[in-house]
Amino acid sequence: MRRIKDKLSTRLMNVCVASLCKAKQLEKAEIVIVDGIRIGLQPDVVTYNTLIAAYCRVVGIDAGYSILHRMKDAGINPDVITYNALIAGATRYSLLSKCLDLFDEMLEMRILPDIWSYNTLMNCFFKFGKPDEAYRVFQDILLKDISVHSATFNILINGLCMNGYTENALMLFRSLKCHGFIPQLVTYNILIHGLCKSGRGNVAREFLNELVESGHIPNAITYTTVMKCCFRYRQFEEGLKIFAEMRNKGYTYDAFAYCTVASMLLKTGRITEANEYLGYIITSGFTLDIVSFNTIFNLYCKEGQLDNAYTLLYEAENGGLESxxxxxxxxxxxxxxxxxxxxxxxxxxxxxxxxxxxxxxxxxxxxxxxxxxxxxxxxxxxxxxxxxKDSVSYSTMVRGLCQARRFRAASKLLLSCIRGGMNILKSDKRIVIDGLRSCGLTHEARKVQSKIQMAKLLHY
DNA sequence: GTAGGGTTAG
Structure with a gap:
């Protein structure tokens, strides 16, 4: 009777820990565990797995490892879920060799990898630009007759898109559909993102239609993906329309999308509109993090309202925001x-x-x-x-010297920049050559031109 | 546990 009660209480504790971890409140989760131990509850494998996943996500892989040690010290053996969490953590922090080591370690400990171990490993290879190895993992899954998860296909499609094989991803999608695979919303989002990224906005639009026709409802991810795509291809009005729709449907529950839109407006000189959106961020009650703060701060600075900018900075810093x-x-x-x-x-x-x-x-x-x-x-x-110094530093100086009609100095700087293997904008090189010519320095102009040609041959 | 997203200079 007593044991059943303890088990129930441990489960209750785990539910608490999980929800705190989800909210990234790791310190509070630890307090719950300490309190649990104080009243005689023992954290179990689920408690530790939850913690490991959260620490990997929020702090880093080393933090996840230290929980693994704590777990072992407490006499609890890690299981496949423990290792999956660690492998996912290593993937997130771009540590390929760590992923592979963990996978080996798991095998050595005679823990049988499940479909999620393979999914994570496959995702890891794709993330590192190794589609061939990723595909080998997929073949391994089929060979070992492990039953696939729909995420397996999503990871495959995503990986192909991210590695430039959009066409193959499309083919895979079509053939999977023929074989009875029912695409989920995430599948469509993956494809739409891949298509947008590879410049095929029109095809992406077709898939957006297909998504709706097949009974899915686009979510915040779908909207932001398509909106960013519009901005990227300078279809500003179209993008703003999508943002408006997103807003109407209640998907703007944080400052993210607002910041994207406001920055775009600011960059294209639409300051009044940028002001409107940022004003909304301020009055909406969204918590201002450093990025949304910077977006507003940038607007004031660009407008020359330095007093407002300083006031904002002062208030933010008093509120504990670190610039x-x-x-x-x-x-x-x-x-x-x-x-x-x-x-x-x-x-x-x-x-x-x-x-x-x-x-x-x-x-x-x-x-x-x-x-x-x-x-x-x-x-x-x-x-x-x-x-x-980088190419922007050189570009800026070259441009500045040309504006002051100091073409000789500009060409000298341009040449030293080229010698250093630094590439500056073509238009800036043009300004120098044209400037030299306009001053009758044709010989110098020709010299610069040939050096540019030479550098091109050497570098490409 | 697979998808998206914000900020700076030429």
Whole structure:
């Protein structure tokens, strides 16, 4: 009687742990377990498996491993579900060799892999751009006569699409359907995404119709996939229409889709509309995370409303939100746009001190601001002192020098850039050559042109 | 446990 009661209570504890883990509240889940142990309950294999999956998902594979050790210390043997969770965790963190090691370890421990072990392994190979190995796993499944799961086919179709074999994915889909496979909503979403990604928006649209005709109801994933596809191919109005439909149907329950739309509007200069959507994010009660914050912050900075931007930043930081490298880059760009170069420089220096190492974007923004306002010497000085430069840095300087009609300096920089194997925009190379010609420096222009040709031959 | 999605510079 007592044992049945304990079992029931352990199950109850596991339900609690699972729901907390789902909400990523791992500390609370641990507290539940500690309390359980205090009243005499023993965590079982299900408790540990739940924890391992959650730690792998939220923290990382090492955290998952440490739970495995805790589990073993407690005298509980891992099972196939334990290993599946670890393999899935390794896949998520892009650790192919770890996946393979875990699979071997599982076999050594005489734990029989199930269809999900194979599914995960197959997915792992696809993720690493190894479709042949993935397909071999699929053949292994068939050979061992393990009964497949519909997810097996979904993973196959997805993997083929992600590895550039959209046509094969389509063929597989059709032939599976002929053999009685009933596509799920996720199957359609996978195909639609693959088709959009490979530039076949029209076919994607056909599948969207087929999805509805076969009785499925598109979900938030379907909508965002199609919307992004429209924006990518510059069908802005079409994309906005999809967003409106998404909103009407109640699929905009977080700030994600709003941020996509607002950024697109901002990039295409539709600031009033961007303002409307972002205003909605602010008043909607969505929790502002750093990305949605940055989106709004960017709008204020682009509009030159630095006071509003600073107020927002101040409030956010007081509320415990930590700014990131994007926030800093956006602020520096905003300062440059409003002519506050001194403050921008101070901010940049502060960033170096506080250890934001990937601030290249911010430095590029700064030299761009200087070039645009004709402060070429200052820009050159900064450019030369930068310990990291990319093609954007070079492009910006080359463009700036040309604008100041310093074509000789521009061509010198362009050549050093080419020598370094860095490729800048074709249009920027053109500006240099045309500029040299317009000053009568035809010989120099020809030299630059031939060097560009030479570099092309060498690099491709 | 397989699908989507947001932020910065030329």
């Amino acid at each position: 990131d490298k994007y926030t800093h880059a956006i602020l520096i760009d905003g300062l440059c746009r409003t002519g506050n170069f001194q403050e921008a420089q101070q901010q940049l220096n502060r960033m170096s001190v506080t250890g934001f190492d990937s601030n290249l974007v911010a430095w590029n923004s700064f030299i761009n601001g200087l070039c645009k306002t004709g402060q070429l010497d200052y820009a050159t000085h900064i450019f030369e002192s930068m310990d990291m």
